[in-house]
Amino acid sequence: MKPIRLDPYLPIIGVLGLVAVWYLAVWYQIVDPVLLPSPVDTFRALWNGIAGGRLGFDFMRTLERTILATLIAAAIAIPLGIALGSSERVYRSVEFVVDFFRSTPASAMFPLFLVLFGVGDKTKVSVAAFGAALVILFNVAYGVMNARKTRLLAAKVMGASRLRVLTDVMLLESLPQTFVGLRNGVSLALVIVVVAEMFIGSTDGLGQRVFEAQQLFAMPDMYAAIFAAGGLGYGLNLMFLLVERQFVHWSGK
């Protein structure tokens, strides 16, 4: 008898397992039913919220802010990263500063950005862009600096000018690492945007949705918003991976 190939279905097992444990916890009332609604109630809230409810709108608002922050971050950090990475001395002179602010929790910057930009969208997006930019910057510079020496020499020995070496070799060499930076950057931007939506006078967005549902004790709505945020994060990561596979087909080969 031919054994059934389980491998492609393995990821589903974890999902089913989680839902099963959840069901049992609700069924046997291990957790207070007020704090943990049943999976059915939660998914109904998710469905209703996305299809015509507020949740879909909030989802889009958070998506917009995250994408905008990431785009701003990339537009600033990629050229800067290339400039930093292509000169080891420049890089070494600013390495500490970059590393320091990269290690500073971006959420600690909220008050400063509030003073600078007020309580509107600008603050949320710019703090997220700030956090993401440092992550992207670091990765791009690292990618440029770690361009294979042989490849640079190969271009040089064929007569490429310094500018050609930069555009034809270094940039492409740094692409895989740039994408690592973009993926980490977009994840961080999402974290910051959601936190900002919770606490910085927001009227929409997933963070605000989660917070409001919790305040109103609408637990199915709260879980639904959490799942929506999870789906957003996963989707963004997946999207960058797919784009990366398309653009950087040689990565890891």
Place this chain on the structure above:
Amino acid sequence: MRRESPVVRAQEARVPTGNAGEVPAVTVRGLTKRFPDAVVYDRFDLDIPRGKLVSIFGPNGCGKSTLINMITGLIPIDAGEILFDGKPLRDTKFGYVFQNYREALFPWLRAIDNIDYPLKLMKLPKAERRTRTQRMVASLGVKIDLNRYPYELSGGQQQLVSVMRALVVEPQILFLDEPFSALDYEMTLFMRDQLQRIFVETGTTTVLVSHDLEEAVYLADRILLLSRRPASIADYVRYDAARPRSDATLSQHDFVRVKAHCLEVFQREVRKG
């Protein structure tokens, strides 16, 4: 101060190394190079004859690769003069093949575009680039799908692409830095004969750094044996067997004798350290 020409010294060796009627393609005079921890070359002189294949062989770390890297301008020199037909490097077209083909080819370009790249740097229009590339591929009889990316090719095929990329500019001189040492033995044997065929067909002056004495002798018209640091010419041995050489060459008396002589010189140099 002009020192005694290495060619003259080599003539005194027991193996014939005469240089009658040879025009040097490259002349190295008074080459000096210091690394922070050692003097690698000290007033080093060398002639590389035109239209010949010269193998460079010597003890580990004596500076074989450093020598061709200095000649090709990849590493700056501290003193001395290197001329190609009496002209400086920048007026010379040359090809260079690296040991590590994985890191020397551009993985974002298809094999054909890799070969094309140096022509692109010369600002040739696309149509002419394609014509030249295809003409070369046809003349070499290469049977590789050049529309693939380098990482889709075998190691030997990748190195062959590297060699073609170096040859497509029709260089006056071709440098190869241990080009086959990352390949398995079967592929090495195949690539040796590919290189020999290319050399016979194009007659391009070729300088091959090798860490395999058999390969060095098998492919060479001249074997340049270097001493330990600071490197000097231990011997500059001539090997005149007719081409194309084959497996049978490896057991011929002449080959065995030259190889044994080179080994003896090599051992002597190694023991000195």
